[in-house]
Amino acid sequence: MRYLLVLLSFLGFQFFGFAQQQSLDLIPVPNKITYGEGTYTFVTTGTPLYITESFTDLGVLLSEYPQLKISTTEILKKVGKKHNQGIRLFQAEDIDKIGPKAYRLTIDNSGILLKAHNKEAMLSGLYTLIQIGLLQEQPQYIPQVTIDDSPRFSYRGLHLDVSRHFMPLSFIKKYIDVMALYKFNVFHWHLTDGAGWRLEIKQYPELTQKAAWRTHASWKDWWNNGRQYIEQGAPNAYGGYYTQEQAKELVAYAASKGITVIPEIEMPGHSEEVLAVYPHLACTGKPYTQGEFCIGNPETFVFLKNVLDEVLTIFPSPYIHIGGDEAEKKHWASCDKCQSLKKKENLKDEHELQSYAIKQMDEYLQAKGRKLIGWDEILEGGLTKGATVMSWRGEEGGIKAANAGHDVIMTPGEYLYFDSYQTDPRSQPETIGGYLPIDKVYAYNPIPKGIEKDKEKHILGAQANLWAEYMPTYQQVEYMAFPRALALAEINWTNQENRSWVDFKARLQKHYRILQELDVNYYRPSYDVRSEVTFHPDRKSNTVSLTSEQTNPVIFYTTNDAIPTSKSTRYTNPIELAGSHTIKAASFIDSFRVSAVENIRLDIHKAIGMKVYYNTPWEGYPAQKELTLTNGINGGLTYQDKQWQGFTKDIDLYVDFERREEIKSVTMRFMQMPGPGVYFPGVYKVYLSDNGKNYREVGVITNYEDTQDPKLRFKTFTYTLDKPQMARYVKVVATNPMKGYLFTDELIIY
Structure with missing residues (x-):
């Protein structure tokens, strides 16, 4: 009996280990995956490659696959019966029924077979295999599986601004490496902008002798102190x-990994x-007077x-990006x-004047066999037939362009500007502003509502942009790009119906180890x-759900104003509370608190449901x-969450209770973030x-x-x-001395 128990325990362990392999945790998730039984083991002496x-x-x-050794390599003109084991990279045939952009990866007892019709698809399959190896704790053992996969979109892009802060070539190669692993195929290299010109142009040497160098290392310091350029070699350059x-x-390096480099030269x-x-x-004919060409x-x-x-x-890419955005026309x-x-x-106006310039460059590029890409401002004043639009100011430009028959790449700032904060801004290094957590990135669908069905083909894909004003080092670029870029990778590759945030978040946990092994400062x-x-x-109560960015957070909370400890109530299900309360909550590992205490204020106050009148x-x-300030809902970390109401003048508003009420206190909460021009009020006044x-x-x-x-x-x-007073009307005035935005979320009256 003892031996039987030992045997069953061993078999159970093996079954559990196999069951664990049933989820490969790939990102992006393949569109079709069929698991076999057992594993394939790489031979320690090496595996033949055909x-x-x-x-x-x-x-x-x-060579990027961990612990994989190739014993011999044979280039085949024709596949024979003897080539039925080891690792095989084979040209697909009609009988395989593999799509033109698809690959099939089969892992079984014979080894690994990858089939595709072209290099682009074969590269995708290779990086799926490499990722499988990186995900295994023991990469010499991989599960038997068949994957049939192809991309949802042809354009899968990631951008990098090197004008605001120059980045070393070695880092950009590393950036390309990570992109390739996650099936990106376009690197948008933003080479020129007001903060610096970054590409050698031999006919115009001053572009790199002076226009590539500025007086201050910090972009913010340079911006606020004259915005001057300086000769290369100067002490402060x-x-x-x-x-x-x-x-x-770099172009050749990226091409070897299936990535096209598209340069951007601003105009x-x-x-x-x-x-x-x-x-x-x-x-004007004078330096430092304007940013637009005559x-x-x-x-x-x-x-x-x-x-x-x-x-x-230099760049054989089919596309050349010319910018075309934010030109001041005065x-x-x-x-x-x-x-x-x-x-x-x-030409009717200055918009058409800009359009004239864009058309001149578009026609020139088309004559050279290339295509023009520009930001969505190039739509203003009309667009030539062959131009492609990057829609960044929301989705409207992309919808308009696609419906007009232009190809579009979706890059809306709300979802795909990775220079925005990715978590609570109060805990992060300064950025340009905005709030874009990874779950919001993942929620994006590049096919927006409003595009005619037969015009959806014009949506080529999506791209995330990393503007480097507040990314002075490559480590900070990595911090802002990853892991959000992995969410975009799945948006661009995996069919919409096969995507799930819950599933992605679970798979993402395994990829932190990959990013660690690649030395990415994510x-x-x-x-x-x-x-x-x-x-x-209806019942004057609130239901509160608590979570964190951890997969299975351990959270303890209190409702009696006490600081939570590991002996407080553990959060397991949403909490419903009637009346006004403050919940204090924090995360724990074992008995130790590992986060700040979060205070969640719940106000069931007199003004809830009352109409607000705006002077x-x-x-x-x-x-x-009109329902914002008395709907009982507080705003979150961003003024874009539809709960913060914005004012550019003094706030002057009142509530009519329709009968006299006892008034004890009047409260409003405000947000301040100077970067985008959001400030606290100067004076807050209450009237009855x-x-x-x-x-x-x-x-x-x-x-x-401050x-x-x-x-x-x-x-x-x-x-x-000091003493409660009776009144029918409660009025609040909040002054706006900074002439920016005032944001408030609730008018709380007790």
Whole structure:
């Protein structure tokens, strides 16, 4: 009996180990995966590799598979019966019924068989195999499986701005390595902008002798202190550039991994660095006066075409990105040359003047066999037939372009700008602003509503953008890019119906180890407690759900104002509480608290459900309109969550209770984030009235908070009356001395 128990225990262990292998945890998840029984074991002396001629140069990538040794390599003109074991990279045939962009990976007792029709698809299969190896604790043992897979979108992009901060070539190669592993196929290299020109152009040496170097290392310091350029070699010179040979080296390196490099050369705006060294191309003829090329000056187009001629010899990509965004048009409106051109070409306005410039460059690129990409501003004033649009200001530009028959790449800032905060901004290094956690990235679908069904084919895919104002080092770039880029990888590759956030989050846990092994400085999931509050107006109660970025967080909480400990109530299910409460919650490992204490305030107050009347209306951010400030729901970490109402003037509003009520306190909470121009009010005043005409001031709070601290902060302004007073109307005024935005989420009256 003892021996039987031992045997059963052994068999049970083996079965459990096999069951664990039933989930490969791949990202992006394949569109079809069939598990076999058992595993395949690599021979320690080495495994033979057979490659058909069309894939000869791809076998070298197998060196990225951990613990895989190739004993012999044979290039095959024809596959024979003897080539039925080991690792095989074979050209697909019609009988295989594999799509033109698809691959089939089969792992069984004979070894590994990869089939595809072309290099692009074979590379995708190879990186699936490499990822399988990286995910195994013992990569010499891999599960038997068949994967049939192909991408949802043809364009799967990741961007990097090297103008604001120059990045070493060695890092960009590493960036490419991680991209390839997760099936990205386009690297958008933002090489020029006002903060620095980064590519050697031999005909214009001053672009790299001076326009590539600035006076301050910190972009923010440079921006706030003159925005001057400086000669290379000067003691304070900060910047850098890539030689043409280095750029060609990167292009070849990326191509070997299935990635196309698309360069971006900014025009007609964001060109302050060019005009500082070639001021005759500006409308004013003077440096440091504008950022837009003079469109009425023929020499502008000579310069731009000469630059593009050299760019085209470096980058064989079918697309060239020309920017086209955020051009300030006031100089064109007052420039004799631009106005003369406008009149000559019968252009209505400066938008059409910009469109004229874009069309000139588009026609030039098309004559060279290339295609133009630009940000969605290139739609203004009309667009040439062959141009492709990157939709970044939301989805509207992409919808408009696709419905008009233009190809589109979706890059909306709300979902795909990875320079936004990815967790509570109060705990993070400064960024440009915004709030974009990984679950919101994953929720994005690049086919937006509003696109006609037969025009969906014009959505080529999606791309995330990393603007580097606040990314001075490559480590910070990695921190902002990963793991959010993995969510985008699955958006672009996996069919929409096969995607699940819950499943992705579970698989993601295994990929942190891969990122560690690749020495990527990724953002680690936070232990901080997040809350989601649902207000039930019918029963005047709140249901509170608690979680964190951990997969299975251990959270303890209290409702009696005590700091939670491991002896407090453990959170297991959503909590429903009637009346006003404050929940304090924190994450624990064993008996030790590993997060700050989160305070969740639940206010069941007198004004809930009452209509708010606005003497000065909201602007830009309506949230829930008149229902926002008395709906019983507090705002979250971002003013884009539809619970924060935004005002650009003084707030002046009131509530009519329709009968006299006892008023004890009046509270409003405000947000401050100076980067995007969000500030606390200067003065907060409370008034009461019985008739809605004659108001008496009952309280004033003056704010003395620092307006320069870049961190996100919240401040609650509560005026408590010395003695309760009766009133029908409660009015609040909050002044806006900074002339930015005031954001508030709830008017709480007790």
